[in-house]
């Protein structure tokens with residue numbers, strides 16, 4: 001035997017499974033097809049700028065992050081709790097009145113925050129804020145769109161703020177996600193201040209990997225996972241490995257290659273990373289575009305932020321880093337550089353002709369779709385000794401991937417018996 005358990009995939013779910021199995025006394029070996037750990041949580045360093053592979057944030061209020069991650073060691077640089085909304089007339093900063101009292105009056109008086117909508121939002125989200133179980137254990141669920149409509153949350157707070165914000169978070173503007181899941185997401189945003197680790201988002205999986213006794217085998221893709229009489233055999237280009245059980249944690253787009261399961265549906269986005277000349281004045285907030293009459297952005301960009309304003313460690317001293325995100329599900333989701341540059345000029349009200357593209361990430365499978373229904377289905381056995389897990393079995397998030405790892409390790413430990 002090469003290990004008690006072979007874990008295929010060194011994303012957050014695979015790393016967390018291996019770590020928890022190890023803590024329970026099992027010998028876990030992680031195989032990763034690419035050149036580093038992290039899966040969808042990777043950071044490229046380009047000319048001294050840290051560019052995450054797709055704009056993403058770490059929310060310390062996620063229960064699994066709070067429980068399993070050493071957040072202080074990541075030196076999180078936090079976003080402001082709020083957003084700047086750009087519409088056809090102006091850009092308005094809307095911020096949490098207690099955390100950013102300097103913006104309180106303007107936020108409460110803003111045309112983007114009508115009282116009727118605030119009351120509807122409180123009715124819709126309040127019970128989950130107080131007791132998250134109301135969402136996780138709810139007997140019924142429906143699409144976000146239908147649920148917000150039914151709650152009467154139909155005004156500008158929804159159109160100008162919630163819809164564009166959630167489209168970026170879900171990588172989808174369709175409103176077809178589970179309403180209960182979105183309630184939980186918004187609860188995490190209400191309770192935490194998301195941020196970026198000083199060394200980039202990849203510091204998160206690297207922290208998990210550093211806790212493993214056996215180094216992750218990089219550039220070692222599993223070609224086949226099959227059950228044999230003594231357990232499992234995993235074929236790789238460098239030969240076969242044997243273990244008592246296997247955990248397949250390869251991400252939604254690769255599941256069907258290794259297990260007899262259908263490929264989960266996914267949503268995608270792109271992120272452009274620019275070296276900006278001068279720092280646009282946005283504060284530490286995400287900028288949302290609500291300029292299209294009737295809702296949504298007037299151009300391809302759904303959200304943008306001056307990342308170096310939030311996370312100075314992401315840029316060399318004196319330099320400015322801007323991210324711009326488009327959604328692949330939209331007709332202009334693959335807008336070219338000129339279109340994105342033009343849109344940024346409109347959004348920031350400044351010339352961008354001298355801004356330099358550092359890199360551009362097209363992340364086709366950013367997130368598994370999260371349709372209405374049970375919020376987390378949990379890992380699934382595809383044989384006696386082969387378990388499939390990942391964010392697509394839990395929730396489409398860092399929280400979901402970490403929880404997937406924990407649940408997988410428990411299931412495997414129970415099947416193998418205590419080590």
Ligand SMILES: Cc1cc2nc3c(=O)[nH]c(=O)nc-3n(C[C@H](O)[C@H](O)[C@H](O)COP(=O)(O)OP(=O)(O)OC[C@H]3O[C@@H](n4cnc5c(N)ncnc54)[C@H](O)[C@@H]3O)c2cc1C
Nearest residue numbers: 009011012013033039040054056057222250251391397398
């Ligand atoms: C652009 C972007 C933005 C995001 N923003 C946020 C956010 O702000 N907040 C949030 O909570 N979540 C966010 N997410 C989602 C979050 O990153 C994912 O839910 C989570 O990282 C998924 O982890 P995973 O381990 O399930 O899968 P993955 O990260 O996909 O890991 C799977 C791993 O398996 C490897 N693999 C695949 N096939 C094989 C094989 N045959 N053999 C060996 N290895 C293999 C892959 O290389 C990969 O390393 C974002 C994701 C992206 C891409």
